[in-house]
Amino acid sequence: MENLKLEDLKYEYSNGQQVLKGIHADFESGKVYAIVGPSGCGKTTLLSLLGGLDEPTSGSIKVAGENINKLGLLNYRKNKVAFIFQSFNLIDYLTAAENVSLLTTESPYPMLEKVGLTKEQAKRSTLQLSGGQQQRVAIARALMSKANILLADEPTGNLDEETAMGIIELLKEAAHKMNKCVIVVTHSHELARNADIVYQLKGGLLQITQIT
C-alpha cells in the first residue's frame, strides 16, 4: 500500500502569485478522491505537482514515506503515478492495444476487455474509436502500468452522461477492487458524489467536504 502524503505544500507562479498556500493531505490506496474547486483555483497545478510534472515552491510530496524528489521525478512518473487526461491523450498512430502497451510488455487484451473493449476494437487505430472507448483505453493504459496512484484530470469532461457513468464505475473499480489510489480533479457533481472523499481547493488550501 503506497500512501501519498502532502506536507505544507506551497506553489507560486513565476509572476509571484501564490496559488497553493500550504496544503496538508493524505491519500490512501483503495479510495477514490475527488478534488473540486472553482476555475483557476489551482487544481491542475496541484495535479501536476502530484504527478511529478512540476516542483513545489516549498513543502514536500512523499510516496510510501519517501520524498518524490529523492526518487527522481522521471522515475516517479514512470513507476509511481499514471495520468488519465480529459482529452484522453492517446497516440493516434498507434492502435488501442499499442497505446496500452506503452507502459508494459504484458498482453494488453485482457485489460482492454476488462474495461469493455473487444479484441477487434483493441486492434483499431484510436482515431476509429468513440470518445468513451478512447477514455477506456486511457484508463486501461493507466491500470496496466506499475503505478499505484492514478491521477485523472477531468476524465469525464468530454463525455456524455451515460459514457461518463461507465468511466466513473471503472475508476471506482480501480480503487476498490484493484486497490489503486485514485485522485480525480473534476467539475462533475456526479463524479464527486461517487468519490470516497471529496476535497475542496479554495483560497490555496485543501479542505475535506465529503467522506463516504
Place this chain on the structure above:
Amino acid sequence: MKFYQRAFKYVVRQKKKSVLLGSIFFVSLFICLTGISILRVTHEMMENIAANSNANISIFPSDFFSNEIDETTIDKIQAMENIQTVNRLNRIDVPLNDYFDMGPLIGDVFGVEFFFTGMDDLSLDGVFAHQTKRLQAGTLEVSGHQVIMDAGIVASQGWKIGTVLPFKLEEGDVIEVTIAGTYEIFDPNNRESEFRIYASPELVNEFQGDELYSQVQFFVRVPSEIEKTEEEIEHLIKDTDYAISVNDALYQRMSSSMKGVSSLMETLLMVTVVASGFIVSLLLSLWVRERRKEAGLLLSIGESKVSIIAQRLLEVFVIFMVSFVGLAFTNSLLIAPLGNLIYGLGEVQGLPNGQLENPEFYLTVLDLVQTLGIGSVIIFIAITISTIPLLRSHPKNILTSID
C-alpha cells in the same frame, strides 16, 4: 514500447508525411550528390590540366639568339617553390669536319655548317612538341654526344642511326657526335632538307666552351600561381636585360571553362544545402508542434525528453536512409549523362593532342559518404531547431496547453 518501436510505427503509418519528407530528401540530396561527383571530376581534371598544360615562364636575352643566360641565374630561379622542371635551350653553328656531298650540281664541300639546337627535353617544347617536325627514327631523348638530324640529309649522305660525325670547335678540336635519331618536317608540302641538328644543351656548351643559354623555360607546378612566380622571377633578374614571357594560354583556356562549371556546382550545392535545411527544419518544426500532445503524454508516463527527441531523430533518419538508397541507385544511372550535359553546356573539352581525355562521370564511395554527411548535418540541425521548443518547455506547460 521502446522509442525505436514507436519510431518505426510512425514512419510506416504516417505514409503521407513520410513520403513528403522522403521526397524532399531525395530531390535535395540528388542535387548534392550530382554536384559533389561533378566537382570531384572537375577538380581531378583541373589537376590533370595543371600537370599537362605545360604552363611555363621563359626568360631570354634581348638578343634572342645569343647564349647569355648563365647557370647561376637558372639555379636561383629553379630553387623557387613553384618551379617544377627546367628546359634550357642554346644554339650554335658548327662546321662539319668532313666532306659533305652537296649533290652533283654543287660538288663536295668541306666544313659545311650545321645549326645545333640544344634542349633538355625536346618533347616539352619546340618543333617536336608543336608537331611541326616529327621523329622518323631513333629517339628524342638525346644526351651526351647524341644528336637528331634531318632524315633527308642523313639519307643523302648514306648515314644512318649510329653513324659518328666529326664537328670542329673554334680552337680546332674535333667533337664526334653520334646520330641517335632522324626527323622529318611534318608538312607534306615541304620536302626541303635542313642543316639543323637537335642535341642536348651540354653538347652545345661543349662546342661553345661555356654554360650559357639563349632561352630557359621554367615549367610551373601550380599554374594558378604563375603570376606570382613571374613577379618573383622579374625581381630576381631585374639587374639583367632578360625578357620574360609567360606561356599559360592553354591552361587559361582549359581552366576557365572548368572554373565556370566548378563555380556553378559549388553555388548549386550551397543553395541546395541551405534551402533543404530550411525546408526540412520548417517541416519538422510544424510536425513537432502537431505532436505536442504526444510529447506531453510520453513525458507524463516517465519518458525523458532525450528519448522523445531520439524517436524524432530516428524517424527522420529512417526516411532519410530509404531516400538515400533510392537516390544513390538513381544517381548511379544518371550521373554520366548529367555530367556530360553540364560539361557540354560549359563547353569543357579535353586538351589537344589527346593529352587529357574527356572526363568520365561515376559515383565513388567518397561521393556517397560526403552526401551522407551533408544529409546527416541537415537532419541534425533540423531536429535541433524543431525540438528546441520541446527542450525548453516544462512538462507541466506542455500538458496544460493541450487541455
